[in-house]
Amino acid sequence: MAHETLGFHSLTDEIAEELPVSGTVPDWLSGSLVRNGPGAFEFGDVGVEHWFDGLAMLHKFTFEDGGVTYRNRFLHTEAYESARNGAVKSGFATGTTTLFERIKGFLLDAPYDNVNIIAERIGRRYLALTETPRRVEFDPETLATKNHVQYDGPEPAGNFACAHLNRDPETGEMVNFEIEFGRTSKYHVHSMPSARERDHICSISVSEPAYMHSFALTPNYVVLTEFPFVVNPLDLFRPGKQGPFIDQFEWKPERGTRFFVIDRASGEVVAEPRTEAFFGFHHVNAYESDSRADSPGEELVIDLETVPDTAAIDTLTLDRLRAGELGAFAGQLERFRVTLGDGVEIERELLCDGTSLPTVSPAKWCRNHRYVYAQGTDQPVTEWPRELVKIDTETGAVTSFSDGENRFSEPIFVPKDDWSRKSETGDGRNEDEGVVLSVMLDVSAETSFLVVVDGKSFTELAKARVPHAIPFDFHGRFFSELD
Numbered sequence: 001m002a003h004e005t006l007g008f009h010s011l012t013d014e015i016a017e018e019l020p021v022s023g024t025v026p027d028w029l030s031g032s033l034v035r036n037g038p039g040a041f042e043f044g045d046v047g048v049e050h051w052f053d054g055l056a057m058l059h060k061f062t063f064e065d066g067g068v069t070y071r072n073r074f075l076h077t078e079a080y081e082s083a084r085n086g087a088v089k090s091g092f093a094t095g096t097t098t099l100f101e102r103i104k105g106f107l108l109d110a111p112y113d114n115v116n117i118i119a120e121r122i123g124r125r126y127l128a129l130t131e132t133p134r135r136v137e138f139d140p141e142t143l144a145t146k147n148h149v150q151y152d153g154p155e156p157a158g159n160f161a162c163a164h165l166n167r168d169p170e171t172g173e174m175v176n177f178e179i180e181f182g183r184t185s186k187y188h189v190h191s192m193p194s195a196r197e198r199d200h201i202c203s204i205s206v207s208e209p210a211y212m213h214s215f216a217l218t219p220n221y222v223v224l225t226e227f228p229f230v231v232n233p234l235d236l237f238r239p240g241k242q243g244p245f246i247d248q249f250e251w252k253p254e255r256g257t258r259f260f261v262i263d264r265a266s267g268e269v270v271a272e273p274r275t276e277a278f279f280g281f282h283h284v285n286a287y288e289s290d291s292r293a294d295s296p297g298e299e300l301v302i303d304l305e306t307v308p309d310t311a312a313i314d315t316l317t318l319d320r321l322r323a324g325e326l327g328a329f330a331g332q333l334e335r336f337r338v339t340l341g342d343g344v345e346i347e348r349e350l351l352c353d354g355t356s357l358p359t360v361s362p363a364k365w366c367r368n369h370r371y372v373y374a375q376g377t378d379q380p381v382t383e384w385p386r387e388l389v390k391i392d393t394e395t396g397a398v399t400s401f402s403d404g405e406n407r408f409s410e411p412i413f414v415p416k417d418d419w420s421r422k423s424e425t426g427d428g429r430n431e432d433e434g435v436v437l438s439v440m441l442d443v444s445a446e447t448s449f450l451v452v453v454d455g456k457s458f459t460e461l462a463k464a465r466v467p468h469a470i471p472f473d474f475h476g477r478f479f480s481e482l483d
């Protein structure tokens with residue numbers, strides 16, 4: 001297989017086995033990493049056009065007593081069954097039928113259920129998520145597909161759902177937003193006591209809603225970063241136009257990027273500062289700074305991976321990726337400081353150039369973090385990331401980990417201490433005590449490895465060989481117990 005194609009190939013094997021391990025997996029590491037992403041792009045004669053539209057496949061790595069077991073399985077969604085029967089259902093960026101049919105398929109009657117972005121535990125359920133309100137429950141042990149789970153209660157709901165919900169580890173509260181498209185569109189923000197329950201926090205009315213892939217959460221605030229990548233919702237539902245869902249959004253840099261800062265308790269929008277236009281997929285973390293002794297809690301720090309515009313979306317079509325043209329994919333890790341109160345101010349600072357899929361320790365979600373982990377890329381990007389980076393946001397130091405030509409997935413940090421406990425705060429000395437887990441694609445052997453990297457030294461502790469090559473995926477979560 002050509003190096004460019006590897007990683008964007010279709011995987012059909014579904015296996016469950018113990019992996020051979022070299023090195024030493026720490027014996028404290030116990031639990032499962034569940035990753036989600038596109039497993040196949042072709043079935044027989046039919047295929048999808050965009051990396052984001054590959055059919056959802058789960059991969060689970062379970063760690064116990066220094067050993068690693070692996071299992072992978074397609075989610076048996078309607079999109080999967082349809083593809084197996086020779087028809088590709090409407091997707092995020094795939095399709096040639098009319099816009100009306102496509103939008104109807106993506107958002108309305110039986111919304112698109114190719115839940116390939118992430119797997120989350122909400123209440124007692126394990127759910128695979130995408131950007132429609134349909135969620136697919138799976139068995140965390142076998143990865144077998146169970147039911148569709150969709151909120152159908154009295155609280156406001158939308159047509160578009162954010163896949164990157166946020167969890168406040170201090171309270172356990174899960175917060176998310178949806179977008180209701182209509183003559184007047186609304187961003188609905190809510191918390192989720194369970195997958196079928198929600199408590200409304202607020203609704204914000206807008207005339208042209210934006211595409212937002214993630215958002216920020218702090219102990220007291222929800223922040224929606226409204227990029228100027230917007231859609232006229234009346235056009236969205238008007239018959240006659242061609243093209244997939246995301247093609248209906250328009251880049252309008254003259255609007256700038258607006259931050260809606262929402263008080264979690266009152267639901268009030270307390271500030272909505274704007275900056276110059278930029279776009280981004282992933283918020284990394286956010287917190288309330290205690291550095292301002294005169295007004296504690298009145299400065300929000302939001303780390304966000306940005307790109308100058310939305311050109312990256314077009315570079316992620318399979319044709320281009322398989323031709324080795326990654327184009328404008330690389331992001332920048334940036335820090336935004338929003339000062340609340342009289343005279344709202346916003347400052348912007350570059351932390352690291354050339355990053356992708358940044359994460360922090362889950363013990364630091366919503367709290368002051370020091371370290372960010374990411375795929376490291378060249379800028380502008382020319383090839384799939386060949387390194388992982390650890391960014392010290394206090395000193396600016398960047399440490400990298402690489403293994404020759406091999407390619408890495410998103411890094412997931414697992415703290416050594418029980419991550420559900422409150423972590424120590426302060427100087428962050430022990431924040432990196434733990435391991436970073438990433439899937440590495442060995443381009444010469446055409447197989448993947450699960451790599452365990454020490455959080456402090458950022459050197460390899462162990463790797464476990466998977467018998468097949470795992471296509472590049474999106475996001476993972478580590479669950480200390482699957483119950």
Ligand SMILES: [Fe+2]
Pocket residue numbers: 117164213281282474475
């Ligand atoms: Fe994402």
